[in-house]
Amino acid sequence: MKRFQLESKTLVAFMYDIRVRCPQCEQRADIVMKESLRLSCLACGYGRVYTEGVYRTGGGAFDPFFRLSLYLQTNCCGHVLWAYNRDHLAYMRAYVEADIRTSDGENSSVESRLPKWMKQKHNREDVLRAIKRLEVVCEKG
């Protein structure tokens, strides 16, 4: 059976791969969800496995597991715009660029989790520029 595609992606959908700043060397490290949830840094070899059962989402520019600073974050409109990974960025871009907005009915959706300032029309250009900056960071690896 084909997997059901949720129309409203949740933040959880972007958690399979999170880019963070390595606590040891400050370079980019990845939290990848496979058989286990593992943090690994290619630059210095730092690694950690997540063993706790609970995590917290929506806590700002930190990953929900180790609470490390996200690698993809930038200042925008007096706020911090952040993303877990490239797909998350692409999703935010699609949302901000879209003329038609979905309703804020569902609480756990990325749409409703996007802060108000990101949805405001007068911030749109700045938000898109900030997303672009992070996309460039992504390209560099």
Ligand SMILES: [Zn+2]
């Ligand atoms: Zn490192």
